[in-house]
Amino acid sequence: MADTVLVKNFKYGSRFLNFYCLVDENERPIFAPCLFLFQTAISGQDLDTSKAYAFDLKSFFNILSQSSGKSKEDHLDFRDVSDAQMDGYLNGYLLFQKKLSTNSVQRHITTLRTFYEFSYKYGLLEKSNSYSFEIDSSENKTTMLEQATQTFHQMYITEDEFDEILLSNITTSDPFLRERDEIALKLGYYAGLRTEELVINDNLSLVKLRKQLPKVTKNIPQAFYLTIKGKNGVTRKTLVDVKVTKAIHKFIWGRLKATNSTLMCQKSGKPLKDVNHGTALFRRSIEQYLNNNALEAEDVKAWLKRSYHVLRKCYATNSVSFCYESNLDPRIFVSRWLGHASSETTEDYIIFEALLNKRLELLTELNLENSTFATAYKNKFNKK
Structure with a gap:
């Protein structure tokens, strides 16, 4: 950690200078800020100015020391700070x-x-670094936490909303299709599947599912791991919540008992091939809901922005909560269950979950890289 030290009566030519400098935890001068502070003294800045500069640089370099650089073993170098990270420091750390x-x-x-x-x-x-150096003034905006929470809430669907808005508004009246489509939606919300993963060969093989969920009702697991081949051919094991486990068990040993193809199939047993089945199903449920309910224009706009993929985001967020409740590290387990290629993607959901559930103790621990959410949360979340 950096600290400030007062240098007294430093001889420079015919002058004696008093100024502050920055040292690391081993009391060694930190070159760049020390050179800068020394130059301000040479140029005639008074001691109070030197102290103010040193105090501000101490804050900045301490955050850099807590943030990973190009190598995870090294801290973030001041020369490598991006504009988004600078915004995160100013808005996420100092202001928020x-x-x-x-x-x-x-x-x-x-x-x-x-x-x-x-x-x-x-x-x-x-x-030259062209930082925007913009801050969000509290005079004309709500607090950053409120902004972030409001934005994420526009994407997040609660369990009650999932039941009452999506499941309750499935448009088909055919019992077989309705049961299948309820499971398709639940696999997004309770297992984190993407729409295309519903119809990828072998993902939902009935042979595989029957081995994992045998007919004997006494042994239905509360939850189970499902091997899913997903984006770019990457295979992952996702944790399937009990609320879809029971629905799958009932379907494969009920209406599908004479079929050996896949969970997502037609009444004839022929597998579905449309990778947009989940997306279309989600959209029909939303349209049905909007047609039957008078909502404010802003709420209608928010629902129309959502797609099947938002169910996966909900699963990721709920999985973070599950990890905390089960004393598991969400950085490890959520990443495994979702198949995240980047740890930053998992970190996004950890931060959102903290915002959603007001885990302020976690928000105060964000490093420079993660605190970019204070200003860049919309762009980062929408990219995932």
Whole structure:
């Protein structure tokens, strides 16, 4: 961790300078900020200015030391900070977490802008960093937590909403098709399947499912692992919630008892091939719901923005909660169940779950990389 040290009566030519500098945990000077602070003293800045600069840089470099750089073993170098990460520091850390006033954050911006200009001028940077240095003023916006929570709520569907809006508005009246389509929706919400994964060969093989869910009702598992071949051919084992486990068991030993193809099949037993089956099913349920209910224009717009894939997002978020309740590390298990190629994707849902359930103790632990959610949460979430 960085700290400030007062340097007294440092002889520079015929002058004696007093200024602050930054040292690391071993009390070794941190080169770039020390050189900057020394230069401000040479240029005639008073001690109070040097102290203010040093205080602001101490905050910034301490966050850098807690954030992973190009190699996970190294901390984030000030030369590698992206504009989104700088926004995260200013808005997510200083404004949201530390609750500094807008004027205080503006002072930090002045320090950082001056420091980066100096670093470029004196060859510490290969190119000038064009940071936006924008902050969200509380005078004309709601708090960042409220903004983030509101945005994520537009994507997240509660279990009650899932039952009352999606399952209850399946349009088919055919008992077989209705039971199948209820399971298709549940596999998104309770197992995290993508729409195309519903019809990929062998994902929902009845032979495989019957081995895992035998007919003897006494031994129906509360939950089970389902091997799924998904995006880019990557295979994962997803944890299937009991609320879809029971529905699958009933279907495969009931209406599908004479069929040996796949769970997602026609009444004839012929497998479905349409990769957009889940998407179309989701859309029909939403349209049915909107046709039968008078909603505000904003609510209608929010529902029309959703698609089948949002069910997977809900599963990911609910899985984070399940991990906390079960004393499991969501970074490990949610990543496995969803097949996330990047740990950052899992981190997105951990942060959303913290926002959703007001786990403030987790929000205060976000490092620079993760705190970009304070300003960039919309773009990051929509990319997943």
